[in-house]
Amino acid sequence: MDLRLAVDPPDTLLVSVREGEEQTEIAVHPARAGVQTLLAAIDSAIATGYGECFWPAPTGGQYWWMFKRDAESLETIAMWTRGGASGWEHTFRATDAAAWLRSRLIAEIDRLRLEPSA
Numbered sequence: 334m335d336l337r338l339a340v341d342p343p344d345t346l347l348v349s350v351r352e353g354e355e356q357t358e359i360a361v362h363p364a365r366a367g368v369q370t371l372l373a374a375i376d377s378a379i380a381t382g383y384g385e386c387f388w389p390a391p392t393g394g395q396y397w398w399m400f401k402r403d404a405e406s407l408e409t410i411a412m413w414t415r416g417g418a419s420g421w422e423h424t425f426r427a428t429d430a431a432a433w434l435r436s437r438l439i440a441e442i443d444r445l446r447l448e449p450s451a
Contacts, residue, residue: 334427338441340364352427361388369449378402379431407431
């Protein structure tokens with residue numbers, strides 16, 4: 334799995350994820366809050382086996398990040414909904430080493446100087 338972060342002005346976090354041919358970009362505003370909730374969800378999954386967070390989509394709707402740990406692997410699932418009766422739509426799914434995914438996210442946070450507030 335490949336994970337990259339970017340910030341779109343004025344303060345929208347863009348998370349680009351790719352696994353093989355599957356690729357998507359997920360956005361949230363503000364960037365630091367997005368980083369904080371994503372990292373907390375991953376840390377929860379590493380500690381307890383499951384973590385999740387919800388992001389309001391900048392163009393309407395909502396994203397749902399889910400992380401499920403199995404031994405040393407972490408499954409990443411992202412879903413999207415516009416709300417109401419539309420239900421959740423698959424956006425992205427991949428599995429990689431939990432430690433690698435967390436370290437990759439931290440490296441991207443550091444590169445963009447997006448350290449979450451304490």
